[in-house]
Amino acid sequence: MGPTYPPSGGAASVRDALRAVRQAGAAEAASEPPLELRLVAPEPPRLQRAEPLEGDAVRVRRVPGDPVVGIAAFLDGIQESRVIAHWPGGIPLVHGTVAAAVRLRRSRTLVAWRSDSVRVERALFVPRAAVGEAAWDALGAECDVRDTLARGEEGPWHPQEFTARALSAVQRRRESAETVCAELWCAEGDGPLFVDGGIAAVGAAAHSTRAIGVVKSHRTLYVDGDALPVVLALAAGERTTAFTVTSPRRAPVASWYLRLREPAAHDALWGLVRVEAALDGATAERADLVSRWLLAERAPVSLPDPRWGAMAYGVRLTEEYLRAVTR
Amino acid sequence: MPIGRVVATERRPNTPHEFHFWTALDAPVGIGTIVRVEGPPTGEGRLATIYGVVVEGFSYTDLQTPLHDVIGADGDPAAATRAPTDRTEIRLYTAHALRHVPDEPLQPVPMGTVHLATEDDIAVALRMDGYLRAGQHTGIPIGVYRSGTMQAPIYLDADFLLGPEAAHLNISGVSGLATKTSAVEWLLSSIFAHFPAQKGSVAAVCFNVKGPDLCFLDQLSEKLDDADRALYEAAGVPAEPFQHVEYFAPWTARGHALATLRSNAALSHNVHPLSWGLREVLQYAEVLLNKDDVDAKADALIDFIRERVVNQEFSDPILPRAHTVRSFSDLEQWFRDVLRGMESRNAETWRTHHVATIRKVRNRLTNISTRCRGLVTDDGTSNDLPFGSFKDRAVYVIDVASSEEDAQDLIFARVVSQLREQLERRTLGVDHVVVFVDELNKYAPSDGPDTYVRQMLLDIAERGRYLGLVLFAAQQFRSQVHRRVVGNCGTALFGRMDMDELATPGYATLAPATRIKLSTLDKGQLMVRHPHFAQPVFVRFPRPAVLGGREGVERFPAEPEPSLEVAVTRTLRALDPSVTLEWVKQAIVAAPEDDVLRARNRTLQARPEDVKAYFRAQFRSRVQAESVGARPASLPLAGAGGDDPYGF
Numbered sequence: 006m007g008p009t010y011p012p013s014g015g016a017a018s019v020r021d022a023l024r025a026v027r028q029a030g031a032a033e034a035a036s037e038p039p040l041e042l043r044l045v046a047p048e049p050p051r052l053q054r055a056e057p058l059e060g061d062a063v064r065v066r067r068v069p070g071d072p073v074v075g076i077a078a079f080l081d082g083i084q085e086s087r088v089i090a091h092w093p094g095g096i097p098l099v100h101g102t103v104a105a106a107v108r109l110r111r112s113r114t115l116v117a118w119r120s121d122s123v124r125v126e127r128a129l130f131v132p133r134a135a136v137g138e139a140a141w142d143a144l145g146a147e148c149d150v151r152d153t154l155a156r157g158e159e160g161p162w163h164p165q166e167f168t169a170r171a172l173s174a175v176q177r178r179r180e181s182a183e184t185v186c187a188e189l190w191c192a193e194g195d196g197p198l199f200v201d202g203g204i205a206a207v208g209a210a211a212h213s214t215r216a217i218g219v220v221k222s223h224r225t226l227y228v229d230g231d232a233l234p235v236v237l238a239l240a241a242g243e244r245t246t247a248f249t250v251t252s253p254r255r256a257p258v259a260s261w262y263l264r265l266r267e268p269a270a271h272d273a274l275w276g277l278v279r280v281e282a283a284l285d286g287a288t289a290e291r292a293d294l295v296s297r298w299l300l301a302e303r304a305p306v307s308l309p310d311p312r313w314g315a316m317a318y319g320v321r322l323t324e325e326y327l328r329a330v331t332r
Numbered sequence: 333m334p335i336g337r338v339v340a341t342e343r344r345p346n347t348p349h350e351f352h353f354w355t356a357l358d359a360p361v362g363i364g365t366i367v368r369v370e371g372p373p374t375g376e377g378r379l380a381t382i383y384g385v386v387v388e389g390f391s392y393t394d395l396q397t398p399l400h401d402v403i404g405a406d407g408d409p410a411a412a413t414r415a416p417t418d419r420t421e422i423r424l425y426t427a428h429a430l431r432h433v434p435d436e437p438l439q440p441v442p443m444g445t446v447h448l449a450t451e452d453d454i455a456v457a458l459r460m461d462g463y464l465r466a467g468q469h470t471g472i473p474i475g476v477y478r479s480g481t482m483q484a485p486i487y488l489d490a491d492f493l494l495g496p497e498a499a500h501l502n503i504s505g506v507s508g509l510a511t512k513t514s515a516v517e518w519l520l521s522s523i524f525a526h527f528p529a530q531k532g533s534v535a536a537v538c539f540n541v542k543g544p545d546l547c548f549l550d551q552l553s554e555k556l557d558d559a560d561r562a563l564y565e566a567a568g569v570p571a572e573p574f575q576h577v578e579y580f581a582p583w584t585a586r587g588h589a590l591a592t593l594r595s596n597a598a599l600s601h602n603v604h605p606l607s608w609g610l611r612e613v614l615q616y617a618e619v620l621l622n623k624d625d626v627d628a629k630a631d632a633l634i635d636f637i638r639e640r641v642v643n644q645e646f647s648d649p650i651l652p653r654a655h656t657v658r659s660f661s662d663l664e665q666w667f668r669d670v671l672r673g674m675e676s677r678n679a680e681t682w683r684t685h686h687v688a689t690i691r692k693v694r695n696r697l698t699n700i701s702t703r704c705r706g707l708v709t710d711d712g713t714s715n716d717l718p719f720g721s722f723k724d725r726a727v728y729v730i731d732v733a734s735s736e737e738d739a740q741d742l743i744f745a746r747v748v749s750q751l752r753e754q755l756e757r758r759t760l761g762v763d764h765v766v767v768f769v770d771e772l773n774k775y776a777p778s779d780g781p782d783t784y785v786r787q788m789l790l791d792i793a794e795r796g797r798y799l800g801l802v803l804f805a806a807q808q809f810r811s812q813v814h815r816r817v818v819g820n821c822g823t824a825l826f827g828r829m830d831m832d833e834l835a836t837p838g839y840a841t842l843a844p845a846t847r848i849k850l851s852t853l854d855k856g857q858l859m860v861r862h863p864h865f866a867q868p869v870f871v872r873f874p875r876p877a878v879l880g881g882r883e884g885v886e887r888f889p890a891e892p893e894p895s896l897e898v899a900v901t902r903t904l905r906a907l908d909p910s911v912t913l914e915w916v917k918q919a920i921v922a923a924p925e926d927d928v929l930r931a932r933n934r935t936l937q938a939r940p941e942d943v944k945a946y947f948r949a950q951f952r953s954r955v956q957a958e959s960v961g962a963r964p965a966s967l968p969l970a971g972a973g974g975d976d977p978y979g980f
Contacts, residue, residue, distance in 0.1 A: 074416040113418040304415035306404035309396040318417050325394070325420070 017127045017148035019089065022100045025129065025147030026090035029140055031098055033090050040086040040099065040172045048224050055227040058259055059246035059289050063232035066289075067243050068263070068296040075298035076217070077196025078109045078118060079319035080186055083327045084179040086172055089129075092136045095164045098144075099130040099153075101175035104327040105182035107190050107198065108319065115322050122189055124182040125331055130171040134158060151178070184208045191215050197298065201320045203250075204258060204281045211256035211283065217295055218258070218281030221315040223274050227260060237273040239264035242300060247292050249284065259287030263296050265303050266314050276314040335359045336425070336446035338369055348429060351384060351441035355423045360480040361386060363849045364859075364870035366449040366457055367427060371442035378434060382441050383449065383457030384427030385867045387843035393419040426843070428867045430457040451484040459864040463489045470531070473522045473567035474825075474860055475871030485567045486871045488823055490528060492863045494764050498822030499797030502772070504810040505827025509855055512806040513545050515825055516768055517876035518569075519804075523766070524725045525569045532763030532800075533724035537717075537751065539744065540592075540731040541770045547594040548884030549727055550577040550602070553877055560874035573878040576726040580606040580717060582707035582735055582743075587929045588899035589891075591706055591734035593881075596888035600906070605715040605936065606707065606730060610659050612716070612746065613700060613708050614638050619745040619784045620703065620738050621696050629689045634697070636683070641666060650677060660701040660710045667694040704739040710926075713933040719750050722761035741785050744775065748788055748801075755799040764800040767792070772805040773812040786814060793820035811836040824861040826868075828853040842868070896925055900932050907935070908943035915944070923951055 017025075027033065037043070057063060082105035090098040107122040108115040117123060133141045133152040144150050153170040183200075184207045190198045191213035204210045204218035227250055228236050236245055244263040251257040258281045266276030282295055302317040310321055336355035340346040351369065355361050363386055371380035395401055405412035432438060433456065447453075454477055455461045463470045464487060471487030492498040501519070505511040520536050527534050540546040552573050564571040579602055581592035589595060594603055617634055637657075640646060646666070647654040650673025655666045670690065674682050682690065701708045717728055730747060732740045748767060754760035769775060769789075776789040792803045793816065805821070807813055811833060818824070829850045833839070839847060846868070850859055856875065861868045879887065894902065897916050904911040920928045931950030940946035 076416070110417060113416065115417065301416050304404045304411060305417065305419050306400055308400035308403070318415075318419075321394075322417070322420055 017100070017129055017150075019087075019100055019127075021148040022089055022098075022127075022129045025144050026098055028147060029143040031090040031092050031140075034088045034097070037088060040088070040168055040175075041084065050224050050226075052226050052228060052230065052233065054229040055248035055250055055260070057246060058249050058284075058287060059261075059292065062246075063228055063235050063248060064246045065235055065239060065243055066246055066293075068293055068300060070293070070297055072301035072303070073294075073297045074301045075197055075294065076110065076199045076302060076317075076319065078107050078190060078194060079115065079199045079201070079317070079323045080105065080107050080183060080190065081201040081320050081323040081327065082106075082179045082183040082186075083324060083331070084175050085331070086130070086175045088168065092140065094135070096132060096135050097164075097167050097171065098136075099168065099171035099175070100127070101130050101151075101171065101178065102127045102331050103175060103179035103182050104331050105179065105186045106323055106327055106330075107186050107194070108323045108326060110319065115319060115326070118190070118194070122186055123330065124185055126178055126182060128178070130174050132162070132167050132170065135160060135162065135167065180206065184210070187216055197295075199299075199302070199317060199319060201317075201323070203255075203279075204283075205250060205252060205255035211258055212285065214283050214286055216283070217298070219299065219315075219317070219320075220279040220281065221312055223277065223279065227279070236262050236277070239277065241265065241267045241276065244280075244292065244296050247287060247289070250281065257284055258282065259284050259292070261292055261296075263299060265300065268314075271314065278315045334370075334445035334447055335361060336367070338371075338441060338443045338446060339424075340440075340443065346441045348432070348438045348440055350426060350428055351382070352424060352426050353446045355425065355446070357421060357423055359423065360448065361389075361423070361425060363387065363389060363845045365479055366430070366454055366477065366869065368447045368449050368453045368457070369441060369444045370447065371444035380439075380442060380444070381433045382444070383430040383433075383453060384441070385430055385457075385869060386425045386427045387867070388426035388845045390424040390426075391421060392424075393421045395419060428843075430866045431459065448479055448482070451482065454484040454486070458486065458862075458869065459866075460487050460489075462864070463487070463491070470528050472519075472526050473569060474519060474862075475858060475873035476563050476566050477869060477871050483566060486860065486869060488860075488862050489864055490523075490526075490531060492822050494523070494527070494531070494534065494766070494802050495797035495800055497797075498863050500793055500803045500821040501805070501823045501825065502810065502813075502818050502821035503804075503806045503825040503827065503858075504829065504833075505806075505808065505825075506830050507808055509828050511827030511853075511855065511858070513770065514856075514876050514880075515827065515858060515873060516804055516806065517546075517549070517878055518873045520727065520766065520768075521574070521877065522567060522569045524574070527764075533761075534764040534766065535722045535724065535762045536727045536766040536768060537747065538727060538729045538768040539740075539770070540729055540733050541740070541774075542733050544593040544881035544885045544890075545733075545770070546729050547579070547592065547731065547881060548599075548879035548888070549574045549729060551599075551879035551884060551887075553875065553879050553883065555875055555880070555883070556877060557875075563872065563874035564877070567874075571874070571877045574725075574727045576723055577602060577729060578718070578726065579603040579729045579731060580715075581731040582606050582704075582739060584734070584893055585705050586893060587706065588896055589893045590731075592731040593733070593885055593890045594731065594888070595890045597891065597902070599888055600902070605933075606717070606743065607709050607713065607715045607933065608707060608742075608746070609709050609711070609714045610657065610663055611643055612714055613704075613742065614642060614697075616742060616746045616749065616784075617697065617700070619742050620700055629686065630693050630696075633685045633689055633693045636685070637663075637693075637697075648673070648683075650674060650679075650682060660698060660708070664694075664698050667698065700738075703736065704742055707735065707739045707743065709930075709933060711930045711933070713930070713937045715933070715937055717747060717750070718761075719754050720759055720761055722765070724762055726762075741775075741783070744769070744785055745788055748792065752792070752796070752799060752801055755801050764802060766802045766804050768804040768806075770806045772807040772817065773809055776805075776814045776817045778812050778814050789817050790814065793817045809833050811838050822863050826850055826853075826859040826861075827857070896920070896928060900928060903932055903936055904943055904947060907939060911943065919944075919948055919951070927951065 084103045086099050086101040088097040089100045104125045107118045109118040128149040128151045130151050130153050132154045153174045187207045187210035191210050198216050200218045203220050204216045210216035241264050245261045247259050247261040250260045260281045268275040305318045307313040307316040307318050307321040336353040338353045365386045369382040470490040472490050473485045474488050476483045477486050503512050538546050550573050581590040584591045641657050645654050645656050651669045657663050657666050776786045831851050834847045859868045901913045901916045935947045
């Protein structure tokens with residue numbers, strides 16, 4: 006499955022995929038919501054201690070100075086997976102679309118940075134070992150197909166395992182597209198890139214000062230019990246001191262919590278983001294400057310998106326752009 | 333370079349007649365902009381091209397509610413402008429299709445690219461290409477369409493403006509914005525400059541119904557600026573006043589001067605009296621007599637007088653002498669003798685006409701000279717438009733602004749009837765006549781009594797195009813004009829309109845944004861409807877090259893009504909420059925004023941070689957005319973006698 010451009014094209018549009026499954030003899034599935042909305046398997050909330058990077062403990066620090074515009078571009082990715090057919094034996098055939106893009110800010114408007122900074126990929130996600138080689142070949146003759154199982158893996162499988170695997174495969178493709186875009190910017194872009202999500206898993210971007218990761222979800226809070234009240238009590242315009250986030254399969258990055266908006270009647274994590282930046286050059290001054298950039302992105306608000314408390318408008322626009330080019 | 337892209341959604345689909353497109357925020361597109369859509373190839377491999385005019389525009393952002401913006405700016409409007417990213421905004425336009433090429437099959441407008449129309453595109457979009465071909469050019473510039481730096485002249489088709497295919501023009505607009513009169517003046521200049529030679533000659537008859545509006549059509553305006561001259565040049569119309577203009581106005585009630593604001597001596601060379609005698613007026617007596625007055629019996633008597641009495645010797649046993657009725661004075665004398673004769677014979681009827689009918693007709697006819705004083709002469713003298721010798725590209729202005737309503741109606745009815753008759757006989761002198769009437773809602777109202785004038789306007793509107801008699805009419809409120817009159821106008825112009833007027837059903841076919849634009853048009857802007865244009869288009873036209881009424885009266889102030897001697901001197905001096913005030917004083921010494929005016933009018937009508945001798949001769953012959961006011965207040969009723977005033 007190669008990247009495609011212009012975005013409206015695709016190696017396996019839903020129409021292509023449906024034609025392929027019909028010809029292969031699969032039963033067409035009823036229209037259902039995307040797997041992303043059906044298969045929610047969140048990791049359990051947890052606290053994970055992180056090593057302080059700025060001082061010896063997590064403390065509150067008011068971001069000095071006014072918000073300042075510093076972000077040059079935004080990176081975001083989207084994915085959508087749908088079961089479009091079932092192979093005999095209850096095996097779901099999933100059509101997945103992923104897209105990622107870097108949108109450059111020019112004259113207060115987001116525009117395309119360059120043609121290869123928009124990645125759109127479409128494919129049919131099929132458990133090869135489960136459907137057999139004949140079906141795999143038949144489907145592959147009509148559209149791009151991706152195997153959702155590991156090589157040599159054997160059954161039996163729970164039927165829902167197939168959809169979970171397909172969803173994971175689509176997610177990996179989306180992360181891959183985001184990584185390509187992020188690395189492209191870090192290599193050739195000019196100015197800080199606002200990455201929606203962490204940068205620790207985004208290849209070379211994890212080490213680049215041009216990439217700023219902003220994490221909105223907080224299933225894992227990188228504080229221990231003593232520091233937790235400090236994070237939850239952050240006021241708008243305040244940040245925690247920086248700490249290091251490490252993970253076995255991810256690059257270590259500098260990180261800190263930043264309160265964008267007062268939670269007011271919301272829960273304590275509302276309006277809170279965790280910022281990730283390359284460890285190299287991660288000083289207190291750098292963290293303050295990046296925080297000022299992010300505080301500047303509070304306007305305009307991203308309503309009506311429900312995540313507006315922590316979501317930058319540039320990210321929302323990038324998402325809207327990706328939805329537009331994938332439909 | 334495309335400036336937009338056609339879009340359609342299930343909620344807002346495109347049709348063959350309407351489509352939607354978006355543009356960049358800074359695209360030079362607005363209400364009235366003409367665009368070209370280039371669609372994908374048709375089944376036959378031809379590219380579909382659709383031309384349209386923008387009729388509605390929308391702008392919105394991804395904001396779901398204004399409250400979100402307030403929240404984002406923390407209630408501080410200034411903060412909103414400091415946001416690092418502008419909200420995504422769309423400029424979405426709705427356009428109405430002007431033309432599809434190819435025109436078959438007629439399909440919904442495809443999802444194509446949108447371009448600003450070029451000058452060539454405009455010609456195709458408005459179907460002007462059909463009448464702007466070399467050798468068959470019948471285009472009359474109405475103005476210039478502008479889009480960005482591009483400007484293209486917009487042409488009306490002479491065949492559809494002046495007949496015979498369609499004809500007539502109606503213009504609406506609020507007063508005081510120099511739109512209606514200015515537009516007609518400009519259009520007449522354009523017609524005179526571009527009317528195709530193969531279609532013959534054309535002249536204009538304009539009724540000046542208010543103030544000095546049309547009183548200076550032969551004088552150059554000093555208000556033309558470079559922009560105006562550029563518009564004249566673009567349209568190929570010379571920026572100069574009309575070359576040949578003749579003015580006509582009735583006399584004032586005193587009769588010393590003409591009732592017009594063009595009374596400055598410097599401009600008197602082409603101002604002529606308009607006065608009619610009995611013969612001319614009796615032809616149009618119906619104009620001044622409403623239906624309650626003229627029943628079948630009265631009508632029969634009027635016909636009898638017209639056919640058997642006027643301008644011929646008439647004898648009857650009841651009359652003491654033979655009558656030759658040539659004037660209102662003669663007519664009054666004739667009525668008096670008829671009634672006396674009936675009285676002496678104790679007769680209630682004469683030639684089947686009842687005495688009451690005779691009295692009523694006498695009353696109605698003889699007071700016409702009072703009601704239309706200045707226009708109608710007691711003595712039968714007549715000064716008229718030069719019917720039969722109308723000149724090509726000439727303008728004949730009839731100033732009725734100072735006349736009473738009855739006189740205005742009479743003037744309009746007789747002039748238009750004469751034009752129609754002479755055009756029918758091809759004896760007018762020109763092949764086409766444009767009749768310009770302002771305040772049409774007064775003469776052809778949508779409601780009220782069915783008047784002779786309204787019937788006449790309906791007749792012109794419905795049949796005039798075959799004769800070359802073309803109505804250019806203006807009014808403030810089109811909705812108040814008879815719908816058959818405006819409905820028969822092939823071309824309609826709209827200046828700035830009143831919002832209340834735009835709310836009437838006649839404007840329901842216009843998109844809301846178009847209506848709003850109409851209510852805010854600048855001076856010099858018009859919306860044009862023409863049979864060739866599938867949709868109305870907006871154009872600009874220059875200031876008229878002629879002196880406006882207000883400027884005109886400042887530069888050529890109206891002169892006060894002169895004394896009798898001065899008035900006669902001025903009139904006669906136009907015929908014979910050797911006439912002096914002293915000579916006139918001597919010539920009219922001791923003569924009654926009515927006799928002096930009668931002598932002046934007759935001299936003016938006769939235009940003799942020896943003006944002085946002719947004028948003096950009028951006093952020697954002493955026309956024995958009696959004024960209408962001299963007749964007895966009443967005559968005894970038949971059967972009444974003795975001392976009993978009630979006749980018992």
